[in-house]
Amino acid sequence: MSARLRWRKFVSGFMLTMTGVCALVSVSVLFFILGYLVYHGGTSISWNFFTKLPTPVGETGGGMANAILGSGKLLLLATLFGVPIGFFGAIYLAEFSGSTTAFIVRYAADLLNGVPSIVIGIFAYALAVLPFKHFSTLAGGFALGLMMIPITLRSTEEFLRGVPNALREAAMALGASKWKTIASVIVPAAYRGILTAIMLAFARVAGETAPLLFTAFGNRFWSSGWNQPSASLPVMIYTYAIAPYEDWHRQAWAAGLVLLGLILVINIVARGILSRGIAVPRA
Amino acid sequence: MATTTTTVPSAGPVVGSRSFLSRLREGDEIARIITFLFAASVVLITVLLVFELWRGSALPRHKFGFNFFRTSVWDPIFDQFGALPFIYGTLVTAAVALILAVPLGIGAAIFLAELAPARVSDTLEFFIDLLAAVPSVIYGLLGVFIIVPLMRSYIQPALKGTLGFLPLFKGPAYGVGFLTAGIVLAIMVIPYIISVSREVLLSVPRDQREAALSLGATRWESTWKVVVPFARGGIFGSIFLALARALGETMAVTMVIGNTPTISASLFSPGYSIAAVIANEFTEATGDLYLQSLIELGLVLFILTFILNGLARLLIVATSQRGGGMGNT
Amino acid sequence: MKRIAGMLVVVLALAGILWADSALSITGAGATFPYPMYSKWFDEYHKKNTNIEINYQSIGSGGGIKQVTEGTVDFGASDGPMNDDQLKAFQDKHGFGILHFPTVLGADVPAYNIPGITVELNFTQDAISGIFLGKITKWNDPAIAGPNKGVRLPADDIVVVHRSDGSGTTYIWTDYLSKISDEWKNKVGKGTSVNWPVGLGGKGNEGVAGTIKNTPDSFGYVELIYAIQNKMPYGLVKNSSGAFIKADLASVTAAAAGAAKNMPDDFRVSITDAPGKTAYPISSFTWLLVPAKFSEAAKRDALKGFVKWMLSDGQNYTEALSYAKLPKEVVAKELKALNNVQ
Numbered sequence: 001m002s003a004r005l006r007w008r009k010f011v012s013g014f015m016l017t018m019t020g021v022c023a024l025v026s027v028s029v030l031f032f033i034l035g036y037l038v039y040h041g042g043t044s045i046s047w048n049f050f051t052k053l054p055t056p057v058g059e060t061g062g063g064m065a066n067a068i069l070g071s072g073k074l075l076l077l078a079t080l081f082g083v084p085i086g087f088f089g090a091i092y093l094a095e096f097s098g099s100t101t102a103f104i105v106r107y108a109a110d111l112l113n114g115v116p117s118i119v120i121g122i123f124a125y126a127l128a129v130l131p132f133k134h135f136s137t138l139a140g141g142f143a144l145g146l147m148m149i150p151i152t153l154r155s156t157e158e159f160l161r162g163v164p165n166a167l168r169e170a171a172m173a174l175g176a177s178k179w180k181t182i183a184s185v186i187v188p189a190a191y192r193g194i195l196t197a198i199m200l201a202f203a204r205v206a207g208e209t210a211p212l213l214f215t216a217f218g219n220r221f222w223s224s225g226w227n228q229p230s231a232s233l234p235v236m237i238y239t240y241a242i243a244p245y246e247d248w249h250r251q252a253w254a255a256g257l258v259l260l261g262l263i264l265v266i267n268i269v270a271r272g273i274l275s276r277g278i279a280v281p282r283a
Numbered sequence: 284m285a286t287t288t289t290t291v292p293s294a295g296p297v298v299g300s301r302s303f304l305s306r307l308r309e310g311d312e313i314a315r316i317i318t319f320l321f322a323a324s325v326v327l328i329t330v331l332l333v334f335e336l337w338r339g340s341a342l343p344r345h346k347f348g349f350n351f352f353r354t355s356v357w358d359p360i361f362d363q364f365g366a367l368p369f370i371y372g373t374l375v376t377a378a379v380a381l382i383l384a385v386p387l388g389i390g391a392a393i394f395l396a397e398l399a400p401a402r403v404s405d406t407l408e409f410f411i412d413l414l415a416a417v418p419s420v421i422y423g424l425l426g427v428f429i430i431v432p433l434m435r436s437y438i439q440p441a442l443k444g445t446l447g448f449l450p451l452f453k454g455p456a457y458g459v460g461f462l463t464a465g466i467v468l469a470i471m472v473i474p475y476i477i478s479v480s481r482e483v484l485l486s487v488p489r490d491q492r493e494a495a496l497s498l499g500a501t502r503w504e505s506t507w508k509v510v511v512p513f514a515r516g517g518i519f520g521s522i523f524l525a526l527a528r529a530l531g532e533t534m535a536v537t538m539v540i541g542n543t544p545t546i547s548a549s550l551f552s553p554g555y556s557i558a559a560v561i562a563n564e565f566t567e568a569t570g571d572l573y574l575q576s577l578i579e580l581g582l583v584l585f586i587l588t589f590i591l592n593g594l595a596r597l598l599i600v601a602t603s604q605r606g607g608g609m610g611n612t
Numbered sequence: 613m614k615r616i617a618g619m620l621v622v623v624l625a626l627a628g629i630l631w632a633d634s635a636l637s638i639t640g641a642g643a644t645f646p647y648p649m650y651s652k653w654f655d656e657y658h659k660k661n662t663n664i665e666i667n668y669q670s671i672g673s674g675g676g677i678k679q680v681t682e683g684t685v686d687f688g689a690s691d692g693p694m695n696d697d698q699l700k701a702f703q704d705k706h707g708f709g710i711l712h713f714p715t716v717l718g719a720d721v722p723a724y725n726i727p728g729i730t731v732e733l734n735f736t737q738d739a740i741s742g743i744f745l746g747k748i749t750k751w752n753d754p755a756i757a758g759p760n761k762g763v764r765l766p767a768d769d770i771v772v773v774h775r776s777d778g779s780g781t782t783y784i785w786t787d788y789l790s791k792i793s794d795e796w797k798n799k800v801g802k803g804t805s806v807n808w809p810v811g812l813g814g815k816g817n818e819g820v821a822g823t824i825k826n827t828p829d830s831f832g833y834v835e836l837i838y839a840i841q842n843k844m845p846y847g848l849v850k851n852s853s854g855a856f857i858k859a860d861l862a863s864v865t866a867a868a869a870g871a872a873k874n875m876p877d878d879f880r881v882s883i884t885d886a887p888g889k890t891a892y893p894i895s896s897f898t899w900l901l902v903p904a905k906f907s908e909a910a911k912r913d914a915l916k917g918f919v920k921w922m923l924s925d926g927q928n929y930t931e932a933l934s935y936a937k938l939p940k941e942v943v944a945k946e947l948k949a950l951n952n953v954q
Contacts (some may be wrong), residue, residue: 003398005437008504009501011501011503012502012503012504013503015507016394016398016502016506018389018390019389019390019393019394019398020394020398021396021463022386022388022390022391022393022394022598023390023391023394023395023399023407023477024416025391025420026388026391026411026477027391027407027410027411027414028413028473029414029473030410030414030417031348033414033417033425036425036429037421037430037555040428042602044308047380055655056367056648056651056652056654056655057647057648057651057652058648058837058933059652060514079348081525084321085321085324085325086325087321088317088318088321088322089318089321089322089324090572091318091323092315092318092319092321092322093322095318096314096318096319097319097338101322103460105322105323105325105326108329108571109325109329110323110592110596111589111592112325112328112329112332112643113592114527114588114589114591114592115332115531115585115588116530116531116533116558116584116588117531117533118531118533118561118562118581118584119332119336119531119561119581119584119585120307120415121562121565122335122336122339122561122565122577122578122581123331123332123335123546125565126335126339127331127335129684130682130684133682133683133684133685134455134639134684134685135639135685139563147330149328150325153325154380171390176312177310177311178311179310179311179313179314180310186921195536196540203416204416206418207416207417207418207419207420207421208418208419209418209419209533209534209555210419210533210534210558213562213565213566213841214566216383217639217641217669218667219667219669220326220409220651220654220655220667220668220669221635221658221665221667223429223637224635224637224664224665227516228593228637228639228667229639229667229669232419232768234418234534237420237423238420238423238534238538239422239818240537241420241423241427241428242427242510242538242815242816242818242822243422243816243818243819243820243821243822244818244821244822244825244838244841244842245841245842246817248430251425251426256420256424259418259420259421263416263417263418264413264416267412267413267416268413271409272409278600318647357807358806359778359803359804359805359806359807360800360801360803360805360806360807362799362809364882366620372827387778431826432826435827449794455768455771455829457771457827458826458827459810459812459823469705486842534821535816541812541813542776542814542815543808543811543812543813543814544810553812553813555813563776563777563813563815564776564777564805566641566671566675566678566679567671567672567673567674567675567676567678567679567696567777567778567780567804567805568674568678569674569677569678569681569778569804574678586698
């Protein structure tokens with residue numbers, strides 16, 4: 001009896017330790033990634049990286065200034081396109097819609113959310129490149145914006161619904177019209193959560209590469225205006241990483257560090273600071 | 284990681300009793316219509332996406348029919364397109380990824396949900412969320428420069444030496460291939476499994492655990508025989524979710540899979556996946572049949588992920604409702 | 613609300629600044645084979661004409677043909693000339709034709725990475741076709757070892773590397789293989805992307821060179837400059853006269869000698885397996901694909917200006933990057949043909 005109990009205790013202790021090891025291994029991957037990027041990227045980052053254009057193939061030096069600006073422009077467009085649709089769509093779902101419509105919209109958003117990014121690329125190519133006859137920053141922003149819609153929509157709706165009904169009723173009892181109630185009571189009450197969600201959506205598309213391959217394409221120069229093909233950090237990392245040039249590898253690491261740094265900072269700010277004190281729905 | 288938004292108890296619209304005209308005057312009706320347009324555009328975009336994929340793949344669907352999925356020749360010169368190697372590569376790499384990621388992910392989730400003190404659990408979960416935010420091209424970068432050489436020089440020769448009698452581990456060690464792509468994918472999907480499984484495990488009611496413990500079960504027995512089975516559906520949901528993500532993953536895979544349409548029992552063999560072939564060949568597919576065959580691959584990928592995501596949601600929702608709702612309710 | 617309005621103003625102001633068109637931007641895409649040359653040219657040309665930016669993306673020759681046909685780029689570039697079907701597709705879609713302009717001559721070289729071996733290996737036609745057909749799988753196969761007496765070749769598996777994307781480099785390579793091996797011609801054929809019997813795929817010349825460099829015992833084909841820039845060893849190839857020839861400026865120019873005298877009016881000509889004692893057998897012209905009509909005169913003039921410069925001053929940059937200059941006859945003919953671009 002006691003031998004058996006001891007055995008069961010041993011199994012219990014062993015298995016529980018193993019789960020701890022699993023957790024440790026999983027979390028340590030993050031630090032491996034960070035460590036490698038800081039190690040390889042940190043030594044490669046220089047002032048030139050942020051200020052210079054790429055040099056001709058095979059010549060060392062140069063930087064990714066155009067890709068950094070390009071990524072900025074793409075993300076700006078994506079936000080201007082994706083966030084309003086997600087945000088106002090969510091207001092409709094949370095405040096106006098009947099349950100059937102809401103179900104359909106939510107279903108569509110979930111579907112869109114699950115679409116692999118490369119398929120988004122095909123879609124954006126068919127819709128925003130072919131008809132206009134050129135690859136462009138606009139097309140890239142459109143593709144990234146598409147990916148921001150479902151994330152913004154679903155989380156915004158959740159935060160709006162999280163606002164206590166008593167607030168709504170109080171405002172309406174004071175005679176405020178419904179849209180005034182929404183604009184001045186409900187949205188402000190949920191605004192920190194919504195901002196968090198938007199920032200997370202932004203961070204997620206900031207690293208997307210596949211949808212940009214056939215929309216924003218690439219550019220060795222500054223991309224003037226919005227109608228020209230544009231370089232972007234993720235695509236540069238991809239093309240530089242698979243190339244044979246040592247100097248390009250160096251720059252790919254540097255770009256990786258910059259990109260990951262940006263994404264992690266946004267994540268940390270969004271999750272750690274903005275959401276303090278409010279319950280962020282997990283996953 | 285707002286990927287698995289779950290149902291929220293409906294706060295329900297507050298129904299006004301005022302007349303249509305007065306609502307119009309106060310702007311309610313306008314606000315309603317405007318926001319409706321935004322919501323409707325989400326549906327429109329999704330429908331358009333499906334339509335474009337369907338319309339864009341008409342040629343190969345008519346020409347090859349079901350043979351598209353059964354044949355394995357991908358030959359742009361003779362206009363023969365068979366998707367089998369890509370489907371095979373996609374499924375094999377996803378399977379390898381799950382075999383590695385599921386035990387590790389569920390183990391970690393059990394630790395986070397059952398053992399770790401709340402503060403430790405939340406901190407680790409925070410890191411896991413950050414891990415989920417690492418973009419795919421970064422995994423590709425690390426894959427190309429760190430995992431591939433490691434596989435070629437150490438892991439594959441070691442596997443060949445010990446398990447080389449299995450057909451799985453035969454052939455030259457290229458470094459790239461199914462196994463490497465599977466490993467990179469495993470690392471990428473682990474955070475998804477951990478986050479969702481942890482959430483589901485946490486939603487298992489306390490009394491289930493306590494009942495088991497009071498009957499003399501060890502801590503592990505109560506976890507493994509009571510809590511985990513209770514949360515089984517949701518855990519499967521997290522696995523489907525991870526699978527959907529693994530199938531659609533593009534950049535990291537295309538950088539380490541070897542980009543060769545082969546069907547081979549050996550995991551060392553280079554292969555190709557659906558997403559990778561689209562990324563490589565979409566801008567250069569000359570000829571309508573070639574291009575449309577790639578779009579049909581996109582359609583296949585879409586349908587696969589659509590089914591898996593749907594299943595995952597159903598399972599997660601069903602389980603967490605059984606447990607009496609999840610964290611945010 | 614005020615805060616949002618303020619943000620919008622800032623955003624729009626920023627947009628306005630970025631919108632201001634500073635330069636005429638022309639987009640081209642295609643071959644990776646001459647990419648080092650083109651990126652140098654476009655960079656130099658931009659320095660001389662600061663208002664003209666020619667953005668060239670090396671997505672592969674297949675991509676160049678495809679995108680110029682779709683009209684999503686202003687010009688394409690390819691190392692395999694467009695075939696008659698592709699020309700017809702372009703004509704049908706746009707109502708006017710597309711012109712080929714040779715820019716430089718280059719060569720595919722058989723590059724390898726065998727640990728411990730730095731000498732230049734000799735490859736016969738049978739060795740190259742055998743390896744790519746998957747019939748020769750070990751480095752110490754007699755077909756490889758025969759003409760390489762004194763080199764200790766390992767008994768290791770050959771890792772064949774080829775292009776995963778549609779490529780003119782592939783076109784040249786498969787065009788050559790089709791000429792020297794009937795089995796290849798019937799089983800695989802020539803084209804910008806083919807159904808490879810064996811091997812790993814790398815994206816672009818960059819990708820293939822990267823894969824060869826990172827993979828021991830590998831064998832693949834890249835444009836000469838990629839082998840030189842990356843200090844990869846590459847072999848000599850037996851030509852139609854039976855001599856082992858190393859790819860260099862002289863041997864590539866020799867391969868073009870015959871074609872230069874009898875250049876067809878559309879410039880579509882193959883010089884693989886060319887006759888001549890000193891000719892390197894896997895050489896080729898590489899072409900810009902320029903639509904015959906432009907809707908924007910500014911773009912047309914800028915591009916024509918570039919081609920003129922490329923044919924004169926531009927040719928002086930070629931040899932530093934190991935591409936051979938165009939023969940004089942071809943340059944003269946091209947300058948005439950340039951008038952057909954409207």
